[in-house]
Amino acid sequence: MLNKQGPGKIDWTDWTWNPVSGCLHGCEYCYMRRMEKRFPGIMEPKFRPEYLEKFKQVRKVKPSDKIFVGSSGDMWGKWVPGKWIGEVLNECALRPRIIFQFLTKNPSNYHGWALSENMWFGTTDDGTSRTENNIFELIRSVYPHMIRFVSFEPLIKKPLLNLTTFKHLDWIIIGADSTRGAKKPPMEWAEYLIATARNFNIPVWVKDNYGYPDRIKEFPEVKK
Numbered sequence: 001m002l003n004k005q006g007p008g009k010i011d012w013t014d015w016t017w018n019p020v021s022g023c024l025h026g027c028e029y030c031y032m033r034r035m036e037k038r039f040p041g042i043m044e045p046k047f048r049p050e051y052l053e054k055f056k057q058v059r060k061v062k063p064s065d066k067i068f069v070g071s072s073g074d075m076w077g078k079w080v081p082g083k084w085i086g087e088v089l090n091e092c093a094l095r096p097r098i099i100f101q102f103l104t105k106n107p108s109n110y111h112g113w114a115l116s117e118n119m120w121f122g123t124t125d126d127g128t129s130r131t132e133n134n135i136f137e138l139i140r141s142v143y144p145h146m147i148r149f150v151s152f153e154p155l156i157k158k159p160l161l162n163l164t165t166f167k168h169l170d171w172i173i174i175g176a177d178s179t180r181g182a183k184k185p186p187m188e189w190a191e192y193l194i195a196t197a198r199n200f201n202i203p204v205w206v207k208d209n210y211g212y213p214d215r216i217k218e219f220p221e222v223k224k
């Protein structure tokens, strides 16, 4: 229920954890959708309260480890019952020394929850019109004293950045579509994002799947 991550996997976190899984967004590049033939039903929204229970006994997670919650779906999707989200947030708030990282294509759903400072809130911008308001919604929905980040992965088009919202970000991740045979995004798109982030002192993490020549692996400073 907790899966170790690192180089060759999701390298910006230590673990993934999926008490809520499944997704109805229907992105064409979704790795889960490709697995659906082998594992029918994996895209159906599911809640696993037993994962919350088991988490209480997990000794292998160190304080200050990072856990990406919801790598197998979108736990902030419009279809997800509030009770599921509330139970996961309660569990995370009980462990203030661990960092819980959330990522969604529906960042307006962060609004209105009791969020704790050991949680990082992210949204995806893949450069397409589907995600064009996501940064604005993220900034609007999460308090500025919390970590707000954007995953530009997989970059499908060059993102159109609105600097008045971009400058409020605490971290960006840049990555490519990992589907076998997928076209690699141009280096120029990554260079544009890195240069813009540098202008605002925003830390950058470039995933190995982009093939970018420089190794850039920076984390945000935890806000106090």
Ligand code: SF4
Pocket: 022, 023, 024, 025, 026, 027, 029, 030, 031, 032, 033, 072, 073, 074, 105
């Ligand atoms: S949001 Fe993520 S899990 Fe959902 S369809 Fe898109 S890629 Fe798949």
